[in-house]
Amino acid sequence: MHSLVFIKQVPDAAQVRVDYHTGTLIREGVPAIINPYDTHAIEAAVQMKDKFGGIVSVLSMGPPMAEEALRKALSMGADKAYLLCDKVFAGSDTWATSYALWAGAQKVIQENGPVDIFWAGKQAIDGDTAQTGPGLATRLDIPLVTCAIKIIEANPEKGYIIVQRLIEGGSETLQVSMPCMITAEKELNDLRFSPLPDLIKAVKSSVQLLNSTNTTIDPAQCGLKNSPTKVKRVFIPSKRERGEILEPSGKEIADVLFEKIEPVLKQMGRV
Amino acid sequence: MSHNISEYKDVWVFVEHDRGKIEHVSLELLTKGCQLAQDIGCNVCAFAVGDSVEAFSDKLSEYGAEKFYFIENPALREYRTEPYRDSLLHLIEKYKPEIILIGATTLGRDIAGTLATKLDTGLTADTTALDIDFESETKNLLMTRPTFGGNLMAVIYCPDTRPQMSTVRPGVFQAMKNPVNLEKIREEFELLEDKIPKKILEKVESDSDKINLGFYDVIVAGGRGIGKKENIKLLEDLANVLGGTWAVSRKVVQMGWVPYSRQVGQTGQTVHPKIYIAAGISGAIQHLAGMKSSEIIIAINRDPQAPIFDVATYGIVGDAVEILPQLTQIFGKRLKVGGSNEKE
Ligand SMILES: Cc1cc2nc3c(=O)[nH]c(=O)nc-3n(C[C@H](O)[C@H](O)[C@H](O)COP(=O)(O)OP(=O)(O)OC[C@H]3O[C@@H](n4cnc5c(N)ncnc54)[C@H](O)[C@@H]3O)c2cc1C
Ligand SMILES: Nc1ncnc2c1ncn2[C@@H]1O[C@H](COP(=O)(O)O)[C@@H](O)[C@H]1O
Numbered sequence: 001m002h003s004l005v006f007i008k009q010v011p012d013a014a015q016v017r018v019d020y021h022t023g024t025l026i027r028e029g030v031p032a033i034i035n036p037y038d039t040h041a042i043e044a045a046v047q048m049k050d051k052f053g054g055i056v057s058v059l060s061m062g063p064p065m066a067e068e069a070l071r072k073a074l075s076m077g078a079d080k081a082y083l084l085c086d087k088v089f090a091g092s093d094t095w096a097t098s099y100a101l102w103a104g105a106q107k108v109i110q111e112n113g114p115v116d117i118f119w120a121g122k123q124a125i126d127g128d129t130a131q132t133g134p135g136l137a138t139r140l141d142i143p144l145v146t147c148a149i150k151i152i153e154a155n156p157e158k159g160y161i162i163v164q165r166l167i168e169g170g171s172e173t174l175q176v177s178m179p180c181m182i183t184a185e186k187e188l189n190d191l192r193f194s195p196l197p198d199l200i201k202a203v204k205s206s207v208q209l210l211n212s213t214n215t216t217i218d219p220a221q222c223g224l225k226n227s228p229t230k231v232k233r234v235f236i237p238s239k240r241e242r243g244e245i246l247e248p249s250g251k252e253i254a255d256v257l258f259e260k261i262e263p264v265l266k267q268m269g270r271v
Numbered sequence: 272m273s274h275n276i277s278e279y280k281d282v283w284v285f286v287e288h289d290r291g292k293i294e295h296v297s298l299e300l301l302t303k304g305c306q307l308a309q310d311i312g313c314n315v316c317a318f319a320v321g322d323s324v325e326a327f328s329d330k331l332s333e334y335g336a337e338k339f340y341f342i343e344n345p346a347l348r349e350y351r352t353e354p355y356r357d358s359l360l361h362l363i364e365k366y367k368p369e370i371i372l373i374g375a376t377t378l379g380r381d382i383a384g385t386l387a388t389k390l391d392t393g394l395t396a397d398t399t400a401l402d403i404d405f406e407s408e409t410k411n412l413l414m415t416r417p418t419f420g421g422n423l424m425a426v427i428y429c430p431d432t433r434p435q436m437s438t439v440r441p442g443v444f445q446a447m448k449n450p451v452n453l454e455k456i457r458e459e460f461e462l463l464e465d466k467i468p469k470k471i472l473e474k475v476e477s478d479s480d481k482i483n484l485g486f487y488d489v490i491v492a493g494g495r496g497i498g499k500k501e502n503i504k505l506l507e508d509l510a511n512v513l514g515g516t517w518a519v520s521r522k523v524v525q526m527g528w529v530p531y532s533r534q535v536g537q538t539g540q541t542v543h544p545k546i547y548i549a550a551g552i553s554g555a556i557q558h559l560a561g562m563k564s565s566e567i568i569i570a571i572n573r574d575p576q577a578p579i580f581d582v583a584t585y586g587i588v589g590d591a592v593e594i595l596p597q598l599t600q601i602f603g604k605r606l607k608v609g610g611s612n613e614k615e
Contacts, residue, residue: 011419018422025423094384095393127418128537129396134352134384143468144352146381162472167350168289168377170476174351177468228393232404232413232426240563243584245575253587253594254601257569260585264545264567268488270514270606 001054001156003045004108005078005119006101006136007038009062009069010126018236025236034069037121039076041184043191044151045119046077052156055079057108057115061089061100067207075194075202082108086211091224094127098135103217104210105140116156118181122147130183137181145176149187274392276409279433282308283368284336285359286319286327287378293327295483296374298334298446300439303401304372305335305449310403311410313369314338320358322348325455332453334446339455340366346462350378351469356385358460363390365458368434370412372401375438383438393429394436399443399541399564404428411435421537421560440541442485482516482532488545489515492535492562493523496551496572496591500528505595506550512603515544520552536561550591554579571595 012033017026034042045056058073060066061084070081084104092100109115118140123130130146137144150164152173164173166185194202212219220226246256265271282304287294301317308315317336319327324341331339342358359382363371371386373379375397387394400415411428412435418425429435484490491510493503506517517533524534535542537557547565552558554570554577562568563582570583571591580586587594 013419013422016419016422025419093393094396095388095391098388127396130380131384131387131394131396134381135388137352138356138385138388144381144385146352147377166377167474168294170474172471172475173473175470175472180468228391228432229395229427229429232428234423234425237417237421237424237563240568240582242581243568243586245580245586245588252597252601253589254597257585257587257598258601258605261546261567261569265606268545 001048001052001117001154002057002113002115003048003054003117003119004057004059004105004115005038005041005045005073006132007042007058007060007069007073008035008121008124009033009060009066010035010124013125020236020239032065032068034072035121035124037123037125037184037186039191040186040188041119041121041182042073042076042078043189044148044182044184045117047151047189048117048154049077052154054116055112057082057112059101059104059108060084061092061097061104070207071202074205075199077194077198080108080112081205081207082210083207084210088212088217088219089222091227092222093227093229094129094131094135095229096222096227098132098139099221100217101132101136102139103215105136107210107215114179116178117161118142118179120181120183122183122185133181133183140179140181143176143180145174145180146183147185148182149185151188274431274433276431276433279367279369281314281316281338281366281368282311282370282372283316283318283340283363283434285371285373285379285382286317286324286331287374287376288319288321288324288327291323291326293330294374294376295446295486296376296379296439296441298330299441299444300372300374301331301334301336302447302449303439303444304370307370307401307403307412310405311369316340316368318359318362320344320347320355320362320460325457328453328455333448333450335449335451336453337451339453340458341456342458342460344460344462346464346467349471349474351467351471352381352385353469354462354467355382356389358462359386360389361460362458363434371434371436373436373438375440379438383436387436390434390436392432392434392436393427394438395427395429396438398437398439401437401439412437417560421556421563441483442541442543484516484518484533484535484540484542487516487542489513490518490535490542490544490546490562490565491515491548491550492518492520492552493550493591494520494552494558495522495526496553497523498551498592500526502592503529505592505599509548509595509599509602512599512606513546515546518542520555520558549579549583550595552579553577554582
C-alpha cells in the first residue's frame with residue numbers, strides 16, 4: 001500500500017493577533033505547525049502501512065522552512081518526504097496550488113510507484129478553503145471522499161475502501177474504489193507519540209526538494225500571476241467596542257437587561 | 272488560461288436539497304442573486320440535479336428564480352461527488368453562467384472545488400459578502416471572506432475566467448419571497464450506475480435535531496461554565512421565552528453533552544442573530560469567529576477578565592446557572608409568549 005499525504009505548514013491561527021493600529025496581523029513569535037487536520041491524515045496513512053505494509057510519502061509546497069513540517073511527518077512514521085519549493089509557486093491560489101501539488105505527485109509516483117490512497121486535511125486553518133483536496137482529486141481523476149471520520153475497512157486486493165464521512169446532520173458510509181482521495185477530519189483517529197526510532201529516522205532522512213526545473217511543472221500555471229482568483233484588498237474587520245457591564249441597580253439584573261434590549265425586542269415583534 | 276468573458280451570462284444559484292426539501296441557504300442565495308442580477312442587468316437562475324427536482328419549481332419561482340435548469344436521473348438520488356459533478360458540468364458548460372453561487376455547506380464545499388477545477392476557473396470559499404465592482408468594465412464580482420479564523424478579511428475577485436464561483440456561508444443573507452414567472456429547462460444526462468466509483472452503504476442521522484442555527488434571530492449559547500449536561504435545559508428555557516434557539520461552545524460538544532450540530536464557531540456554525548447570549552463561554556477566538564457579527568451580544572461570565580466581555584454589548588459578571596433562570600422568569604413575564612421563530 002502506497003499512501004501519499006499532502007501536508008501544509010501553517011501559522012498557529014489560534015495565536016495570531018491583530019494590530020488595530022497598523023491593520024495587520026501580528027505573526028511574529030507565532031509558531032508554525034503542521035495544519036492540524038493534516039496530522040490526522042498522516043496518522044491514517046501510517047495506520048494503513050502498519051496494517052498492509054508499503055510506504056507513506058508526504059508532499060508539501062511552501063518555503064524552505066516547511067521542511068520542518070515534513071520532518072515532523074517523518075517522525076510520525078512517514079517514509080519519504082518531498083518539498084515543492086520555488087519562487088514560481090509563490091502566491092498560488094487553490095487552483096494553482098492543486099496544479100503544482102498534482103505535478104509534484106507525479107514525481108513521487110515516478111520514484112515510489114503508484115499511489116493507492118491520497119490523503120489531505122479537510123481544510124487548512126490559515127485559509128480555511130477546503131478546496132485543495134477536491135481540486136487534487138479532480139486533477140488526479142480519482143474519486144473524492146471529504147470529511148472522513150472513520151476508516152471502516154480497506155481491501156487493497158479487491159481495490160476498495162469503506163469510509164465513514166460527515167455530512168450535514170449526520171454521517172454516511174461509502175464504499176469507494178482505489179485509488180482515491182480522502183480528506184481527514186480530526187475525529188479520524190487519535191494521534192500517537194512518535195516512537196524513538198522514528199524520531200531518529202526523521203533527523204537522519206533527507207527531504208527531497210522539487211522545483212520547476214527538476215519536475216515537469218509548467219510555471220505558466222503557478223503562482224500569483226497565473227492564479228484565477230486575485231486578492232483585491234485585505235482588511236481587519238472592525239473591532240467591536242467593549243460594551244457596558246450591567247449592575248443590579250436596586251432592580252433585579254434581569255430587569256436591567258430587559259430594559260436595555262426592549263427596543264430591539266419590540267422591533268422584532270416580541271414585546 | 273483565460274475565457275471569452277462575453278460568452279457568459281446570468282447568475283446561477285445551486286439548489287441543494289435533502290430528502291425532497293430545498294436547503295434554506297439556496298433560498299438565501301436566490302434572494303442575494305436577484306440583487307446581483309439587477310446590478311449586472313441579467314437573470315437569476317436556479318440549477319439542480321437529482322432524481323426528482325422538478326417539484327422544486329414552485330418554491331424557486333416564489334424566491335425569484337426566473338429560470339430553472341435541471342437534470343433528473345435515478346443515479347442522482349443521493350449525493351455523490353462524481354455523478355453530481357458530471358451532470359452539473361453538463362448544464363454549466365452548455366449555458367455558461369457568469370456567476371455561480373453555492374451554499375458553503377458540507378455538500379456545497381465538496382462539489383464546488385471539483386467543479387471549479389474542471390471548469391478551470393477561480394473559486395472563493397466561504398464568503399460573507401458579495402458585491403459588484405462597478406468600476407470594472409466586466410462588472411466583476413467582489414467576494415469578501417474571512418481568513419485566519421476571522422482575524423482578517425480578504426476581498427477576492429476573478430478577473431479573467433468565468434464563471435466566477437463562490438461558496439457562501441449559510442445565514443449571511445436573508446431569504447425573501449419575490450415571486451416571478453419561472454421557465455423550466457430540463458436537460459438529459461446519461462449516467463451508468465456501474466461506472467460510478469462509489470456506493471453509499473449507509474446513512475445515519477447522528478443528530479435527530481439537525482438544526483440550522485442560522486435561521487434564528489435569538490440564540491442562547493452556553494459554554495463549559497454552565498457546569499453540567501442537565502443545565503442545557505436552562506439555555507433551552509430562556510431560548511423558548513425569547514422565541515429563539517440554543518447553542519453551545521465546542522467544549523460542551525467535546526464533553527459529549529450535546530451533538531455537534533449545536534456548535535457555534537470556527538469549526539461549527541456561523542451565526543448572525545439579532546441577539547446572542549453567551550453564558551459561561553470564555554470567548555476564545557475560534558468561538559468568536561462564529562458569532563462576532565451578532566447585532567447584540569450579551570455575556571454572562573463569572574470571570575470579569577473573560578475575553579467574551581471585550582465583544583459584548585452588555586455584560587453581566589456572575590454565575591450563569593443562577594442568572595439564566597432569573598432571565599427566563601422575568602423575560603417570560605414581560606414578553607409575548609411564543610414570538611416568531613424564524614428569520615425568514
Ligand atoms: C482549530 C480549533 C477550532 C476550534 N473551533 C471552535 C469552535 O468552532 N467553537 C468553539 O466554541 N470553540 C472552538 N475551539 C475551542 C476554543 O479554543 C475554546 O477552547 C472553546 O471555545 C472554549 O469553550 P468554553 O468557553 O465553553 O470553555 P472554557 O474556555 O473552559 O470557558 C468557560 C468559561 O465559563 C466561565 N464560567 C465558569 N463557571 C461559570 C459559572 N458558574 N457562571 C458563569 N461563567 C462561568 C469561566 O470563567 C470561563 O470563562 C476551537 C479550537 C481550535 C484549536
Ligand atoms: N501548500 C500545500 N502543500 C501541501 N498540501 C497542501 C497545501 N495547501 C493545501 N494542502 C492540502 O490541502 C488541504 C486543504 O487545504 P485548503 O484548501 O487550503 O483548505 C490541506 O489540509 C492540505 O492537506
